[in-house]
Amino acid sequence: MGSNELEGQTAIILGGANGVGMACAELFARADARVLVADIDAESGRRLADRLDASGQRVRFATCDVRDLDAVQALVDRCEVELGVPDVGLYATGIIKPAPFLDLTVTDFDLVMDVNLRGAVFFFQALARRLVKAGRGGSLVSISSVGGQVAGDSTHAYGTSKAGLIHLAKSMAVSLAPYGIRANSVGPGGVATAMQAHLSPEERHASLSRTPMLRLARPEEIAQVALFLASEASSYVTGQTIFADGGRLALHRTVKVPQ
Numbered sequence: 001m002g003s004n005e006l007e008g009q010t011a012i013i014l015g016g017a018n019g020v021g022m023a024c025a026e027l028f029a030r031a032d033a034r035v036l037v038a039d040i041d042a043e044s045g046r047r048l049a050d051r052l053d054a055s056g057q058r059v060r061f062a063t064c065d066v067r068d069l070d071a072v073q074a075l076v077d078r079c080e081v082e083l084g085v086p087d088v089g090l091y092a093t094g095i096i097k098p099a100p101f102l103d104l105t106v107t108d109f110d111l112v113m114d115v116n117l118r119g120a121v122f123f124f125q126a127l128a129r130r131l132v133k134a135g136r137g138g139s140l141v142s143i144s145s146v147g148g149q150v151a152g153d154s155t156h157a158y159g160t161s162k163a164g165l166i167h168l169a170k171s172m173a174v175s176l177a178p179y180g181i182r183a184n185s186v187g188p189g190g191v192a193t194a195m196q197a198h199l200s201p202e203e204r205h206a207s208l209s210r211t212p213m214l215r216l217a218r219p220e221e222i223a224q225v226a227l228f229l230a231s232e233a234s235s236y237v238t239g240q241t242i243f244a245d246g247g248r249l250a251l252h253r254t255v256k257v258p259q
């Protein structure tokens, strides 16, 4: 996918300056969408928008910290003014603050929930309200994780936030179906981005031993699934999470990792 699947459409990609979100911005732009990239990382975001469209007519960047819900909601108005009413909302923003359960702090729990889940709820709400008012359908897509389905011993806040996104796709699908708005999620296993950088060699080995395909995903492989969910190719799919995980959730025990 990636020729003109999003022709005539406008997308907002939150968390789009790096990693999976950046791959989605690149692919959606290649699929002919106009794209508003938003992220807290202004330097990378501006560089990306310039690289994709120096004219600013089809791709733009907006600085946004998703902990500021007014700023999140303002993105919808800004997109409408600068690029058109958004048809697609993609929430790729995410952080991880690993800690054993007995040491988990309220501060870190709140931070992870605010960035990974609370921002998503109110971003999608603002976009859905706009779409309903405009009387048009649309597609809402989040990037969740296998971590929302199976547990680790130090990812309590992260896993809880990702389980929340998986549920949110279902609950928004139910509420918004009458308006022609679909809601889905992509659940990656391990993806080769900065988020993997904190893993020790032992943790990397353990992660691969739980991955039948014995490799991380490239960010573009996750973006392809997001594009499918964003586009008309998935017109009867709503409330789903597609796990692009190299087989992780299908695996009962472990696989042997070659040395």
Ligand SMILES: NC(=O)c1ccc[n+]([C@@H]2O[C@H](COP(=O)([O-])OP(=O)(O)OC[C@H]3O[C@@H](n4cnc5c(N)ncnc54)[C@H](O)[C@@H]3O)[C@@H](O)[C@H]2O)c1
Pocket (backbone or CB within 6 Å): 014, 015, 016, 017, 018, 019, 020, 021, 038, 039, 040, 041, 064, 065, 066, 067, 091, 092, 093, 094, 095, 115, 143, 144, 145, 146, 187, 188, 189, 190, 191, 192, 193, 194, 195, 196
């Ligand atoms: N990398 C993996 O192995 C993996 C696996 C499963 C799911 N995911 C999910 O994929 C999504 C993208 O992660 P990634 O791997 O590309 O990591 P990444 O760190 O490269 O990208 C995350 C983006 O979120 C932005 N961000 C962080 N805090 C923000 C805030 N307060 N406001 C606005 N933007 C903020 C960052 O600047 C960055 O651009 C995340 O939701 C992550 O949980 C990643």
